[in-house]
Amino acid sequence: MTTLAITDGQVLRPDLTVTAADVLVDQDTGAILELGSDLGPDADETLDAAGSLVTPGFVNGHCHVAMTLLRGYADDKPLDAWLQEDIWPAEGELTPEDVRVGTELGLLELIKSGTTAFADMYFHVPEIAAAVEEAGLRARLGHGIVTIGKDGDVAREDARTSLEIAREYDGAAAGRISTAFMPHSLTTVGDEYLEEFVPEAREAGVPIHYHANETTEEVAPIVDEHGQRPLAYAAERGMLEPEDFIAHGVHVDDREIELLAEADTGVIHCPASNMKLASGMAPVQRMREAGVTVGLGTDGAASNNDLSMLDEARDAAMLGKLAADDASAVPAEAVVEMLTQGSADAIGLESTRLEEGAPADFAVIDLEQPHLTPPHDLVSHLAYAAAASDVRHTVCDGQVLMRDREVLTLDERAVRERALEAAEALAARADG
Amino acid sequence: MTTLAITDGQVLRPDLTVTAADVLVDQDTGAILELGSDLGPDADETLDAAGSLVTPGFVNGHCHVAMTLLRGYADDKPLDAWLQEDIWPAEGELTPEDVRVGTELGLLELIKSGTTAFADMYFHVPEIAAAVEEAGLRARLGHGIVTIGKDGDVAREDARTSLEIAREYDGAAAGRISTAFMPHSLTTVGDEYLEEFVPEAREAGVPIHYHANETTEEVAPIVDEHGQRPLAYAAERGMLEPEDFIAHGVHVDDREIELLAEADTGVIHCPASNMKLASGMAPVQRMREAGVTVGLGTDGAASNNDLSMLDEARDAAMLGKLAADDASAVPAEAVVEMLTQGSADAIGLESTRLEEGAPADFAVIDLEQPHLTPPHDLVSHLAYAAAASDVRHTVCDGQVLMRDREVLTLDERAVRERALEAAEALAARADG
Structure with missing residues (x-):
């Protein structure tokens, strides 16, 4: 021994x-x-x-670690415009090598800020898994699926990839890596793909992780199209189980809070990202009082702009008080619990x-x-x-x-240098 | 040379x-x-x-630096209860030596976080001035006046002290120290003392600095008693001049924003404190658009709980977006300006x-x-x-x-050790 x-x-x-x-x-x-x-x-x-x-x-319950390459690339824009005008076009240019170095840069930052485990939704997941194996952290990884604007075969292929990645990498890195099936959100993945693949994910025994109720703009189309709130819609599609966890949960009504508590589905609160994108204030105090498992996440470095969970804890306490209009809400003890135990429970890692x-x-x-x-x-x-x-x-x-x-597990200087080169080349391609 | x-x-x-x-x-x-x-x-x-x-x-436009001794002493309580049950009783036990060491601890933190100038409202100001002289920073210092609950002679003595301190220390430390006359707020200082002493402060040629419109509870009594909003009341008492600056300005209506812009009175926005005490969201974007000079401040370490202006800048951008419900509000450029130029202009230091x-x-x-x-x-x-x-x-x-x-100007280890001793003794006295 x-x-x-x-x-x-x-x-x-x-x-x-x-x-x-x-x-x-x-x-x-x-x-x-x-x-x-x-x-x-x-x-x-x-x-x-x-x-x-x-x-x-510390456990970072929702991240897109490789987005460190886009830190400061675009700021001060609303979520939709920021994604469509800046982030998605730049992400379209990311090579597997870019994702590898962006992930390594992010893992350096996680290790240097005391984070030992995280959940990540991105693409080129084999590169991310290799970086995690090398860096020595724990992670729940998944391939994020977007089907809107894609034709059927391409969309189905994307969902299939998420499922296969979840199957293949579960238990990798001597058990430090686990996985999830990760539809990006309820509005960016078509109903037919959820109906087809969610049962397959269940059969594969992997949790489901997705963005939900982040902005009001994300809630309205579901209510319009399906006549129900997003989390009722998610529950009907079998995506609200104890092993599942949603990111954000900003605009959840009382019935949705009940659904989360009854299902024991975790919520990863991302206060910095919610403030920076003016998404709103999640009712963290009310969710905790209702018995919902709430953890914390940084979201990606492009909407934060750092990956420090200690910053996130402070933000969660402060925003939680403001949201509740009560300085005694979301006290220090609550955020320390969310920072560690809460996130671990939500993303299904051993506490x-x-x-x-x-x-x-x-x-x-x-x-x-x-x-x-x-x-x-x-x-x-x-x-x-x-x-x-x-x-x-x-x-x-x-x-x-x-x-x-x-x-000790990554060469900080070498990673930073590779990241500088990759980011410069990426910006040139994306702007060109 | x-x-x-x-x-x-x-x-x-x-x-x-x-x-x-x-x-x-x-x-x-x-x-x-x-x-x-x-x-x-x-x-x-x-x-x-x-x-x-x-x-x-960086310029910290509103602080109570010596309150570092009370960092973490009481958290997660609303402003009124926090002040009356915890902070004021503990402050009642502070000796001049405590204020000296608490200030030195705070100045260490300011220097280590890149702050070169600050405005401070506290008491035992000679101790604060001596620490500032030693540490090498710039500061605008003042004695905070509270008259409520005091009898006339004691209250008048407190106001007189603020005036005398402002006269005596203006230009100290080879010009690095300037001063202001500092009524704590419009609700904690009686009308009669403002009427008597504000003209004297004007005659002495010092600015006036006070807390204003921090909470709704602070606005209502003025409206009730005087039939006007706090900043109209302040203007009538001659406390809204170009050299004056208020702290907080959270609950200001459109007419008050106009008054601030017309008077060119600075506002020091303290986002972390406003969130931690659930005071509310200052309309920073609207104030800036109206032409108000807005700077940033940490407030005291008991309501923040650090004195880093970089944290404050990030908080200001994030809270400003949420307050405006617009991710493009209070962008990076605005907070960097507020962090430096904005605060310097507001507190009347050379930019x-x-x-x-x-x-x-x-x-x-x-x-x-x-x-x-x-x-x-x-x-x-x-x-x-x-x-x-x-x-x-x-x-x-x-x-x-x-x-x-x-x-180089303070002995970090020695200051920390003295602060540990002083805080322990203070807590024992305050709890005893």
Whole structure:
């Protein structure tokens, strides 16, 4: 047995109390062996956590990681125009190699901000899976299907690809990769394809992940065409099961909140993206009170524009209060839960909890910073004041992905250089 | 003449274009001498800016810097309860020494996040001024007056203190410190004190700074008692002049926006605080379109909970879009302007502009970070993706306050240790 000890830190427990403890990890199984004192001396490898908070790794429940190549490419436009005029044309130019390097750039950012697992919807998924395998993170991956504006054969091929990818990559990277069937949204994928492929996805045993109720413009056509709200429509098509999870859920009415709670379908709240695209304010407090599992996601870097889950937690607390018109809504404890457990539950990964037997996925946060002083309340600091740069070490599946800000599984300088070249060439093709 | 050269960087110009240039500074006058090429070799001191963006220093237009001691002390409560149950009782226990160390802790954070100037409303101002003098920043300082619940002599003494402080410290620290007369707000300072002291402040030639229209609860009593909206009431009392500036301005109606524009009174928008306290969404886009000078402020660390102006810029863009229900509102260019020029204009400091003759106040941002890659648009990155930790160097009045993340004017470790002790003792007194 090879062991890793994280020593002298303060540990954030599942009940959100903080206790001084060492953490001992079995690197062969990737599980936590023990929390206790003086566990460092006999371990094969140690990570110093003095003056630091050991937290469960952050879980980014909805992302398009390779979109880092489009960070800052187009901003300050409404969702429809932004997608149609800028993002989709540029994405049309992305090669598999672009997706690989964009993903690696995004994974660097995830590791450097303490994220250990994420759910991703994109295309050229084999490239994404290869990058995830190399980087050492956990991920639920899927190919996003869009059928509108495509003829039948092409559209069917796209849906078929999503299904095949979900089947093929489930369990890859020694189990760190899982998958989902991923129709882009209820308005961008035709009814006939949902009817045909959703039962096949069920049979394949993979969850279904899609954007839903992100903007009012996305709700109206479904009500017009089908005479029901989007999530009732989704439920009727068998897309509202406990293993499924939707992104956004901004414009959900009371009945849809009930549907989500009854079905135990997770919602990934993406506050930064919802604000930046002026999509609206998700009723996070009401969803949580109704018993809906709510996690957090950054969405893609083109609508955020970073992939830091600590930013997302702060945004979620702040936007949640505004949405509820109540400063006590979505408190620090709630966003810390959503940042870790909530996202993991929503996307169906084994929970990240700092306790014996749990997966050894964590982030170690340097508390010895002016902006984290004084330590009146470390949960408050995690929610409101900690930044990506405060993450010292990142551990996933018992392996050290970052030690003292140095990423060990990816060559940061080489990835950045390849990304600069790829982005420049991409912009030239897209603008040309 | 002693000179400082900032070499090999990309410089953000007043028109928000970016050009490769060295910057040469006269450290004796604190002014920019020249932007050009190859200015390093003859300078007395150099700062490397390769791979970095040289931006005007950020200006925090509304803060209570010493409140860093109360960071995380109480969260997730509405403004009134939070102030009355937690913050005011704890502030009642603050000694002058606490204010000194809390200020130093806050100044460390400001310098480390690229802020070179700020406006501050608090008490024990001599301690704050001494810390500012030591730290090397620019500041407009003032003693905040609260008269409600006090008897006449005590209340009058408080107002008198604010006036005397404003007179005494104006021009201190070789001109880096300026002052203002600072009634806390229109509801916490009685009409009779405004009538008596505002003319005296005018005579003393200092601006007036106060909280206004922060919450609906703050608007209603003025309408009830005086039959007019708060800013009409303020105008009538002579508190809406070009040199004056208000904090928040969340609940302003069209006529009040007109009044602000006509008077050329600045508004300091504090998006994080407004969200965290569920105060509401300031109509920033409408104010800017009406010609109001809008700057940005963090407010105190207890309602934010950090003092990073880059966070505030991102929050302002995002909240501004949501408030306007328009993703094109408050774009990246607007928040970068508000972060620098807008705040400087609002609080009446000489503008921070990177051009010959301007004050040498700037931040140097490390662009060689995954989350700032690729460089499609550096103004977008400044608004949406850059973080406090990306600031490499901070220069104010031609002096280097931070070089390669090391603060030169304050002893970071010693300040943090004193702050830990002071906060622990304060919490014990306040809870005891």
